[in-house]
Structures are given as C-alpha cells and as structure tokens.
Amino acid sequence: MRTLTPALRGDVITGIAVTLVGAVYYIATFWIQETKNIVTPATFPAIVGIALIVLGLFLVGQALYRSRKLAEVVPSGTTSAGRASASGGAGADASEGVVGVESAGVVLDAPEEPKSKQVVLQFALFFIYLGILIPVGFLLSTAAFLMTMTSIYAPHRWVRNLIFSVLFSVIIYVAFVYGLAVYLPVGILG
C-alpha cells in the first residue's frame, strides 16, 4: 500500500466500498419472494448487485495494476515524482477533479478539499436541523440552523447573521405557505 499514490489509494477504498455495497444489495435479493415469471422481481436487483461487486473489484484491480506499473517506471522513494506523473499521464481516469476528454486533455484545477472533521460537523448540524424541523416547526428551527451555520463561518458578523436568519425564514415561510400552498410544519408555535 505504501507505493500507492493518493488518487490510486482513493480508488482502492472506493472499489472496496462499492464491492461491499454490491454484496449487501445482492444478499438482500434473497428475501425477495420467488415467482414463476420469466423475469422474476429478483432478476434486476440481482444483476445490479453482481455488477456493483464486479465493478468495485475492477476498480481495486485497476488501481493496484496502475500502481505496480508506476512503481516500475519510478524507483521507490521518489513518490512525489510518481504522483506528478500519475496526474499528468493516466491521470484523467485516476485522479479526482481532473476532467479530460480523449487525448486532447482539457485539464481543470482540482477543487480544494475541506477537512474531514469540518465535513462531519456540517453534516451533523444538517441532520439535527432535519430532525427538529417537524417537532419544533419550520420558523424556529430554520432560524436557529441558519444562525448556527453562518456564525460558525463568520462569528463577528452576528448582527447580520441574525437579521438574515430571521428574515430568510419568515420570507420563505410566507412564500411557501401563502404563495405556493405548501404547508410547512408549525411545530411548537402552532
């Protein structure tokens, strides 16, 4: 695993994850009731499960094969050079954020990656919002959610954050309930 470039290591992990998902999906087809049709209800799900397993394994194999070829070209120890040639040569397939078509290769800058801890935190806050939306009600939970999100980002501009959070919640609520007749949860205010 030491010789793997970050992009190829990512492919190995992705491949394993896809294989596992495929396996779970395939096993779940055993619980589908059998019928006497030519194409049973389980046929398509089984095909999909097996395809995911095969594709996942293919991705792992491809990444390992590429890293071996890379190791042949680049002597071990100069991994940074290997990395550069990986993103320049076969990179269109292997590395993320690089888009290439045919051999003419249109290469775009890779987008900046955020820290995993931050991503988990943002997702956690979003899930809390989704969880309280119905019991607490749209207006209060949305204002609180927006206030939290904007304050993490720009704590010193709390006055602006507060005004935005309250105004946005109220305007959206009025627009959806009175304009589009989509009744949003009233929660504890109801």
Place this chain on the structure above:
Amino acid sequence: MDTLIDLGGGFASALEPLSLAFALLGVLLGTVVGVLPGIGPISAIAILIPVSFGMEPVHGLILLCGIYYGSMYGGSITATLIKTPGEVASAVTAIEGYEMARRGRGKAALATAAIGSFLAGTLAIIGLTFLSPVLVKLANVFGSTEYFLLMATALLLASTMSSGSRAKALISIFIGLAVGLVGLDFQTGLPRQTFGMSLLSDGIDFTIFAMALFAIPEAIRNLALGRGAKDVIQSFGDDRWMTKQDWQRSAMPWARGSVLGFIIGILPGVGPSLASFMSYIMEKRISKRKSEFGHGAIEGVAGPEAANNAGVGGAMIPLFSLGIPGSATTALLLFVFTMYGLQPGPLIFRDESGLIWTIIASMYIGNVALIILNLPLVGVFVKLLKMPKEILFSSILVLVAIGAYAIEFSLFGLMLLGIFGVIGYLMDKGGIPLAPSILALVLVPLLEDNFRRMLQISGGSFMPLLTRPVSLSIIVLMVLGIVGPIIFRWWVRRRQLLADVSVA
C-alpha cells in the same frame, strides 16, 4: 405543414399572458440560481422542482424549461467571472472565458456566450420542431425490444462518453439502478430491497435523490471549507461588448458548435456537457491561433457555449418523441412530466398535442427572453456573485429540506435526504460522477418493464433483439458508438507514438 399549424397553435397559447409570464420568470429565476457559484442547471432544477408542485402542468413545464435555459447562461457568467463552473458543461468556459475576463474582455466573453447560446438554442429548437414528428412516426414501429435497447444504449453511452473514468461512471449508473429498484415491484406488488422497512416500500423519491446528490455535497463542501477560500471576481473590463473582429472570430465557432451540439444532444445518454468539450477540442485543433487557447481565445467560448445550448435542444428530441432522456437534466424534466401524470413519447403528441406544442413554442420565447433580459441585466446578476458563501449555501440546505418535506411530509423523507446527501458526498469524494445515477434512476422502471415484456412476448428468448430489423439496426449503431471511440483513441495514440518516434 401540419407541424407549422401545430406550432402556430402552440405559440397562440404560449403567448397567453400567464404562460409568457412563466417563461420569463423561469429564465430569470434560472439565471439567478445558475449564477450562484457551484450551482449548475441540474442543481437549479432539482432545487426548484418543489416550486412547480401546485402549478398547472403546462405552466410548471414552461417554468422549468425556462429555468434550464436560464441556469445554463447563469453558469457561463459564473464560469467567466470567478472560474467556478456550476457543472461540467461550462467547465471549458471557465478556461477561456475567465482568461478573457482577466484581460479585460469579460463583456465580450459574456456577449459571445449569450449570442452563441441564443443562435444555437434557436436552431436546435427548430430542429426539435421538425424532427420530433418524424421520430414520433418512426416510434410507432418500436416495440418493447427497441425501447429496452434504446434505454440500455442511453445508459451505456452515458458511461462510455462521460469525461473521466468509465468504470466509475458505470458504478454511478448501477448505484442509480440500485436505488431505483427499492420499493414494491410494480408487476407483482412484492416488496424488493426494502431491508424490512415498510417506509421504503413506496420507493425512494426521485426529487429527494436528485436534490440530495446535486445540492448537498456542494453546499457542505463549501461550508466546511470555512473562511479563507475567497473567490476572485473579475470585473467586466472595458465597456465595449464585441468588436468587429470578435464577431468575425465567433461566427464560425457558433455555427460549428450548433451543429455538433445538436447531433451529440440527440444521442441517447449523451448530454450537452460532452458537446461543449468536443467543440472546445475541435476549435482548438482547427484554429489558426492555437497559441491563444488557454489565454482567452474567443473561439473557445463561442463554440462550446453554442454547442452546449444546441445540445439542450437536441436532448429534448428523444425526450419528447420517445420518452427517453438524453442526460441527467432531461431526466429531471422527464420526472416532472410523469409527476403531472404525463408520459412523453409518441402518445403525448397525439393525446396532449396542445400541451407539447405550447412547451415547444415557449422554448423559442424563452431563448429570446434570455438574450433580451440577460445582456442588459448582467450587471445585476454579477452582484449575486458577491453573496457571502455561508449565506448562500446554508440557504440552499434549507431549500432542499423544504423540498423533501413537501414531497414526503415526514421525518423519514427528511432523513432520506440527509442520508443520500452523505452518499452523494462520498461518491463525489471517490471520484464517482453523480449525473449518470440520476439518469439511471429515472430509466430503471422503463428499462425493467420493457425487458420483461420483451421476454414475455418471446417466451424467454433474446432472439428478437437480433431478428427484428429495427432493433438489429440499433445494435449495429450501438456497437459502432462504443467500438468507434476506442478505435479512434487507439489510432490517435498510435499516431502520437509514431510522431514521437520520428522526432527521436
């Protein structure tokens, strides 16, 4: 002649005040949302689908088509001025357009994009107007065998012609299929892949999946990046729009882009994004000013932008006449049709001919509206680029939550949204493209239904695929479509090798 009468009728109702208002509103709304950094046409439509829930079908569809056009143009503004393409299709604009803006030619870049989009879009709709009725006639000989084949082709092409790893695009398609098969089997009524959860027996709602995949990962990524990542907004530069030379240099790329985009757009499973890439590569190859590419060549904006918009019109043809979406975005539109209880395809031209021609007529209007509204208003739209990121992306999270709530009215629906948001984020991180899975999710019921019917009619034999003339021709084209690019690539590589050898 019939077509012109139908189209005339379409214009009569598309020009009614309310229809006209929705077309204009759609274009405006689409541009506004499309300008927001990181939001492309797919996200824009996905976020705005809930808005169309309570509307008359014709108004809802006019609105969403307008949003589609508007968001494409909005995306070009963002790509040109802050180099943040909302989707792959405007990624090449982010190269040349941004360089033009850096050299003070931002206005010319936006103008050539707008005019090219208008010309190509209008040409493509003319093509749509006259080709759809022909295809509808052809579709009458199509049976389940052909439909199954066409949909399988769409999915295969979506994976082989995407930009990036094919294996990963295929994985994306199978993830979409996997999600689409959850729920009660419509033929036998048996639950499938519900993991014992009765709440899953209704299946996973398409809009929730689309919103989760296209809005949440981008929003979370930007929010998690925190401060520091500040976009540099290029100014318009001088107040000249396009010089005479700009017009001369743009004219041919517009024309070539229109034709290329239209043809690629018609292919099932291949969206406009590939069209804009191919156009860029083509313009670069045939240009006499190769050295300018990468440093703000106007051809590199004019061609791809025209191709992109012609591709939209082209992709509408298989959608309207066969009911087969050509791309993720048209898949969203197909979903909206079915949401209103309409099934695009040959029957819709017979049973709902008034509706379909009104929508086609409104596309002409939308294209005109785009250029009338957008060139003068571009200064206003640019102000949106200055919207603080935390405000933009936290608002988007709230909007998708409302959307999910308006669909399921339950905690379960909201949680599904969150879970698919996580899945989308992980897919994105693993380099798996998101768009093919949307296409697959929309196609899976049709794919399976036609597959079953084909085998039922033949008694379990796959022979009809080869014995029916129409299906055989599709297979031949499909093989050419897949083997062709491989041979082409091999040929290019060989030529490069030979060139290298001769240089050495």
